[in-house]
Amino acid sequence: MDNVSLVRQMSIADLFDVDSYSHPFSGFNYREAAPPAEITSFQRQVAKRHFGVHGYFTKQVWSVVQAYINAFTQPGDVILDPFGGSGVTAIEALMLGRRAIHVDLNPLSQFIVQTLLTPVDFKSLEQQFNAVMQAFAVERPRSDEDIQRILAHYDYPRGIRLPRNADVETIEQLFTPKQLAELALLKHLIGQCQETAVRQHLLLMFSGLLNKINRTYHASAGRSEGRGDSAMFRYYRYRIAHSSPELEITTVFQSRFKKVLAAKMELLPITGVGASAAQSILQGSATDLYPIRDESVDYIYTDPPYGSKIPYLDLSIMWNTWLGLHVSKDNRAEEAIEGGENKKTKADYFRILAASIEEMYRVLKYDCWLSFVFAHSDPSYWHMIVVTAEKAGFEYVSVTRQNNGQHSFKKRQNPFSVLSGQLILNFRKVHNPKRRKSYTGNIDAQTVIMATTEAVIERHNGATVEQINDALVIQGLELDMLNVLSQHYDDLTPLLRKHFDCGCDGRWYLRGDKPQIGQKGSVSIVSKTPISWG
Numbered sequence: 001m002d003n004v005s006l007v008r009q010m011s012i013a014d015l016f017d018v019d020s021y022s023h024p025f026s027g028f029n030y031r032e033a034a035p036p037a038e039i040t041s042f043q044r045q046v047a048k049r050h051f052g053v054h055g056y057f058t059k060q061v062w063s064v065v066q067a068y069i070n071a072f073t074q075p076g077d078v079i080l081d082p083f084g085g086s087g088v089t090a091i092e093a094l095m096l097g098r099r100a101i102h103v104d105l106n107p108l109s110q111f112i113v114q115t116l117l118t119p120v121d122f123k124s125l126e127q128q129f130n131a132v133m134q135a136f137a138v139e140r141p142r143s144d145e146d147i148q149r150i151l152a153h154y155d156y157p158r159g160i161r162l163p164r165n166a167d168v169e170t171i172e173q174l175f176t177p178k179q180l181a182e183l184a185l186l187k188h189l190i191g192q193c194q195e196t197a198v199r200q201h202l203l204l205m206f207s208g209l210l211n212k213i214n215r216t217y218h219a220s221a222g223r224s225e226g227r228g229d230s231a232m233f234r235y236y237r238y239r240i241a242h243s244s245p246e247l248e249i250t251t252v253f254q255s256r257f258k259k260v261l262a263a264k265m266e267l268l269p270i271t272g273v274g275a276s277a278a279q280s281i282l283q284g285s286a287t288d289l290y291p292i293r294d295e296s297v298d299y300i301y302t303d304p305p306y307g308s309k310i311p312y313l314d315l316s317i318m319w320n321t322w323l324g325l326h327v328s329k330d331n332r333a334e335e336a337i338e339g340g341e342n343k344k345t346k347a348d349y350f351r352i353l354a355a356s357i358e359e360m361y362r363v364l365k366y367d368c369w370l371s372f373v374f375a376h377s378d379p380s381y382w383h384m385i386v387v388t389a390e391k392a393g394f395e396y397v398s399v400t401r402q403n404n405g406q407h408s409f410k411k412r413q414n415p416f417s418v419l420s421g422q423l424i425l426n427f428r429k430v431h432n433p434k435r436r437k438s439y440t441g442n443i444d445a446q447t448v449i450m451a452t453t454e455a456v457i458e459r460h461n462g463a464t465v466e467q468i469n470d471a472l473v474i475q476g477l478e479l480d481m482l483n484v485l486s487q488h489y490d491d492l493t494p495l496l497r498k499h500f501d502c503g504c505d506g507r508w509y510l511r512g513d514k515p516q517i518g519q520k521g522s523v524s525i526v527s528k529t530p531i532s533w534g
Contacts, residue, residue: 028074030298031367035400035426036067049091049266052259054112054208055233056086057310060303060373061404065092068301068424072369073098077298080363082286082356083336087113089301090279094270099278101297103286105335107325108207108316110283115204116263117279119271120197128198129205129257132189133250139185147181156184157321163314163341166238167216171321174214174238182249183213187322201264205256207319212252214318217244232315285334286356292363300360303373303422307349307381308338354388361392364429370394373402375422378490382473383482385425386436395433398426399477401470423470439480445488448475449495454510457500462507468492 039061045051047062065088069079075097081089082103090102090113102113141147160171172180183206190206193199211217216231218241231239264271282291286304305312313327313335320327336352338344360370374385386396402424449472456471457463469492476482489495500508 030072030365030369031428031430033072033369035371035398035424036071038400038402039064039067040403047266048259048262049095049116050086050088050263053116053263054086054204055211055229056109056112057233057236057312057315058303059086060088062088062092064402064404065089065301066096068371069093069096069098069299072371073299078296080289080292080297080300080360081302082289082300082360083302083304084113084281085109085303087116087281089303090281091116091267094279095267098298100280101292102279102281103284103289105283105285105331106312106316106320107283107327108319108323110281111207111323111325112204114281115200116267117271117281118197118200120201120264121195122261122264124195125198125201125261128193128195128202132186132193132202133253135189136186136250139189141178141181141185144177147177150181150185151177154181154184154188156180156187160317160321162238162317163311167240168238171318174216174240174318176215176246179213179215179246179249183210183322186249186253201260203323205253205260207323208256208260209249209252210319210322212247213249215240215244217241217247219245230318232318236310236315238315238318285331286336287334287352287359289359289363294362295365297363298365298368300364300370301373302360302371304353304356305336306375307346307378311335311337311340314340350384354384357385357388357394358392361389361394361429366429366431368429370427370429372425372427373422374425377469377492378486379473379476379482380486380490382476383486386477386482389425389427390433390435393429393433394427395430396425396436396477397428399474400424400426401474423473436477436480439484443479443481445481445484448479448481449485449488450499453496453500453508457508457510460507462503462505462509464507465492465496468496468508 042061042063050059050062069089069092073079076099078099078101079089079093080101080103084090084102084104086109087102090100093100094117102110104110139150141150156172158170158172161169162171162174168174175183187203187206190199190202193202211230211233212228214230216239217228218231218234219228231237231241280291284291286302313332316327319325332340332342334352335342335344336349336356338346338349364370370389372385372389374382376382390396400423402422404422452471452475453463453468456467460467472485472492473482476485496502496508499511501511502508
């Protein structure tokens with residue numbers, strides 16, 4: 001499937017045709033722009049263009065992204081996200097009247113964002129959707145013989161091996177025979193649609209329902225059967241559910257139609273008749289942004305993978321295979337992760353991320369900004385990012401803690417040992433960058449760790465793991481001690497267990513100060529599992 005040919009998008013050359021864009025705020029001072037303060041109020045589900053269209057492994061909060069774009073740019077500017085993911089940066093840039101470049105290695109990312117930004121006739125889309133539903137109602141399997149007949153007649157993915165930690169070996173084992181037959185029939189009927197844009201939107205709905213029509217689907221406790229997600233999003237592996245409800249596929253498809261239609265309604269200002277939004281949605285590596293010329297981008301907002309947390313390409317096999325999207329060996333070699341099927345090391349991850357930062361520096365204009373969203377409990381990762389950025393020529397300016405407004409399933413299951421939230425590092429590209437003061441060795445690292453942790457606990461009357469970790473990272477940045485701190489810990493758990501108390505409210509306290517029973521209803525519980533980001 002040639003996705004690039006299916007989408008109305010501008011070439012890189014056309015995107016940078018500055019004569020087509022005016023800058024009405026000519027007095028905008030890029031160099032002296034400042035990042036917004038932490039945003040604490042979220043309305044994640046308000047933006048239908050992001051919520052409910054298609055599941056993805058991580059999504060930045062759209063209102064946070066908007067705030068940063070507004071702070072650092074003006075209308076008409078070019079915004080780049082080289083780790084584009086679900087497309088929040090590109091879409092919000094376009095909604096704010098900017099031009100957008102979205103880059104991601106994962107063809108699933110390209111497919112989702114391109115389809116969302118492709119104009120489509122709503123009447124034709126509804127007619128074709130109804131035609132597919134009617135044909136499916138006539139041909140759907142109603143017996144074991146029907147299932148076998150459909151599986152023999154229609155194509156479906158088979159024989160594709162899953163990662164070694166999967167509960168099953170090949171992709172077809174992720175589905176019951178009935179699910180396979182219904183999915184194969186539905187995809188065949190969608191393929192009969194002659195209008196390219198309409199067909200792509202129906203495939204987007206089909207891809208979205210895959211999240212629930214498979215054997216890894218886990219219904220959320222205490223909610224209706226349809227409120228849940230697949231193990232790939234919940235556990236980051238292909239884990240077969242012990243008890244998984246077989247949802248009615250037409251009900252899920254109908255829900256996908258409504259949610260995609262709601263998203264398209266929101267996107268009409270940038271995809272409707274007369275809209276002039278300029279975007280380029282690319283599948284490619286952040287280590288080689290070759291279509292983008294030097295010093296041509298006005299702002300970069302990006303959220304790269306956090307080490308070994310999520311092997312994106314491995315976990316996208318189900319979607320990419322059903323959609324016929326190809327992932328090459330080169331794609332896997334360039335993926336910025338640790339572990340995965342290629343067993344990448346920490347050094348591999350550092351090398352790829354460093355090359356990506358160097359490319360970001362190349363394409364960014366002088367006096368413009370890079371906002372680098374990151375989360376990790378090991379100071380050495382933060383040290384690598386800042387040092388690499390400074391070596392490339394960036395000036396480190398500030399860091400802002402930013403809650404992302406939600407906890408992952410892992411965080412909810414392990415509130416004492418899993419970190420959530422993130423920090424946003426802000427760098428500026430200038431001709432004579434200031435350098436942070438170098439660590440001279442006259443400050444004891446253990447003293448900094450203990451004093452910082454105690455101060456955070458006292459300031460908040462008990463602190464979360466996130467508050468402690470963020471304070472240590474920020475202090476390490478200010479004192480140029482991240483590398484030194486990384487020699488003392490790469491996991492906060494042993495330090496916290498040794499010197500502090502943890503209550504079952506999930507907060508850490510000074511010894512003897514933890515709440516007693518009756519105070520927040522807590523008792524002392526000490527985590528025995530390593531702290532990780534989740």
